[in-house]
Amino acid sequence: MDYNRIKEKLGILADAAKYDVSCSSSGSKRKNSTKGLGDSSGMGICHSYTDDGRCVSLLKILLTNHCIFDCAYCVTRKSNDIKRAAFKVQEVVDLTISFYRRNYIEGLFLSSGIFKDADYTMERLIQVAKKLRMEENFMAIYT
Ligand code: SF4
Numbered sequence: 001m002d003y004n005r006i007k008e009k010l011g012i013l014a015d016a017a018k019y020d021v022s023c024s025s026s027g028s029k030r031k032n033s034t035k036g037l038g039d040s041s042g043m044g045i046c047h048s049y050t051d052d053g054r055c056v057s058l059l060k061i062l063l064t065n066h067c068i069f070d071c072a073y074c075v076t077r078k079s080n081d082i083k084r085a086a087f088k089v090q091e092v093v094d095l096t097i098s099f100y101r102r103n104y105i106e107g108l109f110l111s112s113g114i115f116k117d118a119d120y121t122m123e124r125l126i127q128v129a130k131k132l133r134m135e136e137n138f139m140a141i142y143t
Contacts, residue, residue, distance in 0.1 A: 012085040014044045016065040019075055059099050060109040063087055067113030076113045089127045097136050
């Protein structure tokens, strides 16, 4: 595995996911000015609430920020001049499980730009969920 490339993809695809406002901490950034603890970043690991009131930490990423569409309001639109990346299915599975095992996250929030067509993209999102659930016994996936 090329860890530098995975790290680069993670930076691009976590940043691209921050515009989805479904998580309560998504997009908020706080820099500690006194060199103490407590910086927060607007991307990467976000927080959301379960229906029984628990706050859960989620790895929030896109599968890809390539998109065949050009929705004017969206940073991922095809006409936007941004860095693009795409995770392989197994890369998302491996990242999720390794973050979970380190106790960084409790779940995965996965969204995506539209790669080739909607069915092709959805098949890959489902493959991630299926591998996590069936092969890794991992249950906390939010899409
Ligand atoms: S289809 Fe989705 S990801 Fe693609 S440009 Fe439109 S809103 Fe953005």
